[in-house]
Amino acid sequence: MNKFDYNLVRVLCTLYDTKNLTVTAEMLNISQPAVSQLLKKLRLEYDDLLFIRTNGKMEPTLFTQKIIPNLKRSIELIELSLNSQGFNNNLPQKDQYVITMSDLAQAYFIPPLCMLLDNSKLMTKINVIQLRQEEIELSMRDGNLDFAIGNFPNLKKQNQNIITEKLFDDFFVLMVRDGHPLLSKNEQEIDLKNLNLIQINTNITGHSEIINQILKDFNFDTKITIPYYSAAPDIVSKTDYGVIIPSSIAKRYNFYSQFKIIEIKNEYNSIDVSVFYHKLFRHDSSIHWMKNILLDNFSKI
DSSP: OOSOOHHHHHHHHHHHHHOOHHHHHHHHTSOHHHHHHHHHHHHHHHTSOOEEEETTEEEEOHHHHHHHHHHHHHHHHHHHHHTTSOSSTTSOOOSEEEEEOOHHHHHHHHHHHHHHHHHTTOOOEEEEEOOOHHHHHHHHHTTSOOEEEEOOHHHHHHOTTEEEEEEEEEOEEEEEETTOTTBOTTSSOBOGGGOEEEEEOOSSSSHHHHHHHHHHHHTOEEEEEESOSTTHHHHHHHSSOEEEEEHHHHHHHTTTSOEEEEEOOOTTOOEEEEEEEEGGGTTOHHHHHHHHHHHHHHOOO
16 A cells, blocks of 8 residues: 555454454445445555455455554554543543443542543443353444443453453452451451351352452351342441451441451452453544543552
């Protein structure tokens, strides 16, 4: 190609990711015939077929595989430069972003995110939903979900179609009410053998896997199991039950010092909190816009 054409290169990069003319057209908000015409123009420019239809998919030629890394880097640099102007209404945000996160993540992220959007007078809307880890990739691929925020180990380890941007590390602590009868005199330790726990069993995040390992290692006795954390602070404040909960959330709940927070020393006690989005949309400037807001305001790395 004698002259760099942003729109042509974007079509080529998107088609390389989707391997489908229809999906490429939907992602770029143009018609399928327009994509076909642009592909013809690209073939003439490069004097190569670029893609060959095989088993219903547009498979890249060897030439395309050779040039695609540099073209993608060029697109990323252009779109990142567009998003580096600062936090203002001129950036290409969407009217609404759909984000999946657990009830705990909602308690942590949504209040400051609402304040951030309100203070900046932005018109975009946030729609928070809850999906199981196995539902996230498909929903993102279909364009029904923009981001997942929180601890999703299966999504990170098993799905190469998802891009992960780390926000911070967290860890679990034990939370009991102030004045609990099993607390030591210095209130830094507690009689674990006689403590009854509330267990949260959720398939929304990866918390259950870590907690189950901690329960096994410490031989905790769980008397009640609930699916969400939202009821746990009220139960703990009114009973002698304890709950294993992320440190960042325990600190939020302990605003009035009505709880005692006890460290749990365990090799498995690590929570990776990240933002996830689909690689099909990594060149989408509106996704970059919101991703950068999340990273700039919540990353502790």
